[in-house]
Amino acid sequence: MKSKLTLIILLFSIFLISQSTWALYIVSPKEGDIVYAGENLTITVKPDPGENWTAVSFGFDAMTYNPLSDEYKITIQVPKNYYGYYDNLVVVAADSSGNSIQLRGKIFVKLPPNIVLQSISVYPDFIVLYNVPSDENPDDIEKFGTRKISVSGNYSDGVKRKITASEKDTTYTSMNENIVTVSQEGVVAAKSKGETKIIVRNGEYEQYITVIVEPFVRDEEGKIRF
Known part of the structure; x- marks a missing residue:
């Protein structure tokens, strides 16, 4: 009984470790980057080597995967009516086993100099x-x-x-x-x-x-x- 319990605890620990090591990062834009309202912004996400994410999306839009750079990308337009800190850069990813992760980025939206x-x-x-x-x-x-x-x-x-x-x-x-x-x-x-x-x-x-x-x-x- 003790050996079975030890095995269960060991397997559970391995499962927790494997979950804690999942990694997916927003590499661009950087936290706190300054962008202009209304301009196009490319969001780039990169997984740790060897990880297999089957679905990576920004909002309801799927991000495009580039196998050469091992990156997911999508280009959006920064809201024209926004000004100040913007923390709605939310990326959601899932793997083939149904595990998921959510990333959130934050940028500062400025107005172009000609808008007063x-x-x-x-x-x-x-x-x-x-x-x-x-x-x-x-x-x-x-x-x-x-x-x-x-x-x-x-x-x-x-x-x-x-x-x-x-x-x-x-x-x-x-x-x-x-x-x-x-x-x-x-x-x-x-x-x-x-x-x-x-x-x-x-x-x-x-x-x-x-x-x-x-x-x-x-x-x-x-x-x-x-």
């Missing part, structure tokens, strides 16, 4: 929050006491791009932090009753968002009163 920002728009442009006490349910604090701002940029090529993230040079400023604060990623949080504005800027363009903070009140039954 012409204006910005924000949503919402009017916010009502409630000054929820810190000892309340965290879900209620998030639901009634905070709000995320969304910012879009209108560019010279006629494309509207989302530029909410600080990595896209958008900044947020509260005109009265005693009433509301705003994070560098555009999350507004109520602090006390009152009215103020949030200034959203990107380059030479700015927009103002009015924010009103109301008291957070529960009735005798514990229901929230608005």
